[in-house]
Amino acid sequence: MMKRLVFMSGLLFAVMLASPVFAADGKALVGSNKCGSCHQMSGPAVTTIAEIMKRKAPDLFYSGNKFNKEWLVGYIQAPTTIRPAGTVYLNNIKVEGDTDVVANVPKCASKLSAGDAGAVADYLMTLKEDMPTGTAKIGKFKKAKAKSFMFKGEACNACHVDPRKGGGISCPTFEGIGTRLNPDWLYSFLKNPQHWDPKVWMAKRDFEEKDLQLMVNYLSSLK
Amino acid sequence: MKDIRIFKVTAVIAFVVAMFFGNVPSADAAEKAADNYKLYCVQCHGTAGTGKWVNAPYLAVAPRNHVSAKDMSALSDDSVFKAIKSGGPAVGKSTQMPPFGGILSDAEVSGLVKHLRAMCKCKGK
Numbered sequence: 503m504m505k506r507l508v509f510m511s512g513l514l515f516a517v518m519l520a521s522p523v524f525a526a527d528g529k530a531l532v533g534s535n536k537c538g539s540c541h542q543m544s545g546p547a548v549t550t551i552a553e554i555m556k557r558k559a560p561d562l563f564y565s566g567n568k569f570n571k572e573w574l575v576g577y578i579q580a581p582t583t584i585r586p587a588g589t590v591y592l593n594n595i596k597v598e599g600d601t602d603v604v605a606n607v608p609k610c611a612s613k614l615s616a617g618d619a620g621a622v623a624d625y626l627m628t629l630k631e632d633m634p635t636g637t638a639k640i641g642k643f644k645k646a647k648a649k650s651f652m653f654k655g656e657a658c659n660a661c662h663v664d665p666r667k668g669g670g671i672s673c674p675t676f677e678g679i680g681t682r683l684n685p686d687w688l689y690s691f692l693k694n695p696q697h698w699d700p701k702v703w704m705a706k707r708d709f710e711e712k713d714l715q716l717m718v719n720y721l722s723s724l725k
Numbered sequence: 726m727k728d729i730r731i732f733k734v735t736a737v738i739a740f741v742v743a744m745f746f747g748n749v750p751s752a753d754a755a756e757k758a759a760d761n762y763k764l765y766c767v768q769c770h771g772t773a774g775t776g777k778w779v780n781a782p783y784l785a786v787a788p789r790n791h792v793s794a795k796d797m798s799a800l801s802d803d804s805v806f807k808a809i810k811s812g813g814p815a816v817g818k819s820t821q822m823p824p825f826g827g828i829l830s831d832a833e834v835s836g837l838v839k840h841l842r843a844m845c846k847c848k849g850k
Contacts, residue, residue, distance in 0.1 A: 550756070551763070551764050591768060592767065595772065595778075600771070600775040601771070601773075601775075601777035601778075602771050602772050602773075602777065602778045654820075656820060657784075657819070657820045660769065660783065660784055660821045660823070661769075661780060668783055669783045670768070670783050671783075672780055703764050703765050703768060705823045705824055705825050705828055706827035706828050707823075707827060708827070
């Protein structure tokens with residue numbers, strides 16, 4: 503009887519260890535690759551300017567809400583520049599006379615093999631915060647109207663790179679943003695950027711529902 | 726009768742307590758004007774306030790030079806407050822000056838107006 507119980511619990515233990523193979527591997531790889539030495543891997547996000555100044559890399563604790571998985575798998579094998587002036591632009595500027603210039607922007611250090619990247623992406627996609635889904639209504643939209651709303655009306659390109667004409671560099675580029683980000687997260691972020699990052703230097707604006715959908719559709723189309 | 730008095734006293738105490746403690750979080754949350762300027766404004770107006778930050782080449786309109794006494798004294802404190810809180814269009818200027826009322830309290834916006842007056846070493850119109 504006793505022997506059987508020991509055997510059974512041993513079996514149960516082995517099954518528990520083996521079953522979430524990917525998630526467990528991915529988590530271990532995030533640890534051994536020290537992603538957390540630059541990225542915040544658990545919430546909540548920081549709430550003061552002093553803490554923002556110490557941020558080395560974007561928060562990853564809501565990766566499962568934010569990213570498209572296919573993009574993530576590729577990015578962590580060969581990261582590219584998303585934020586032309588770095589994660590916190592203020593940390594990467596030099597003042598020359600009365601003009602600010604960008605200098606020495608640190609890059610993402612992730613260099614995972616294809617196999618490891620799959621496991622890490624699987625794990626990162628499990629990191630989620632509360633967010634309503636199904637809010638983005640992707641469909642037909644008027645591209646010219648979207649561009650005029652965003653780049654003439656709201657001047658989003660004052661801070662973001664517009665892939666056709668360039669733009670500001672104090673935050674992420676719009677190039678390839680549709681490949682990178684989940685449309686539902688885009689909707690949620692545009693509705694209230696400070697919900698995700700209380701000290702993000704993008705102002706919250708009261709957009710109408712139709713304008714939110716217009717922007718989400720346009721941004722999602724930038725592949 | 727006595728009940729009502731006790732109720733009134735309790736209400737007054739509750740009110741006083743709320744006045745004190747209710748204010749604490751917002752006082753904590755308010756940042757110094759100089760820090761707000763750094764985080765939110767430098768990206769377009771520049772560290773020196775002259776409008777020469779690297780976003781500037783992409784702006785169709787040059788950001789206001791905050792250290793120019795000539796430019797800044799032409800604006801009243803009220804209109805500067807409005808520009809920061811509600812954005813350029815609220816004062817008949819470009820949308821490239823964003824509205825910050827959604828993330829900064831009125832007290833923080835007033836703090837920025839004072840900060841700008843210290844930068845230009847000038848008074849409002």
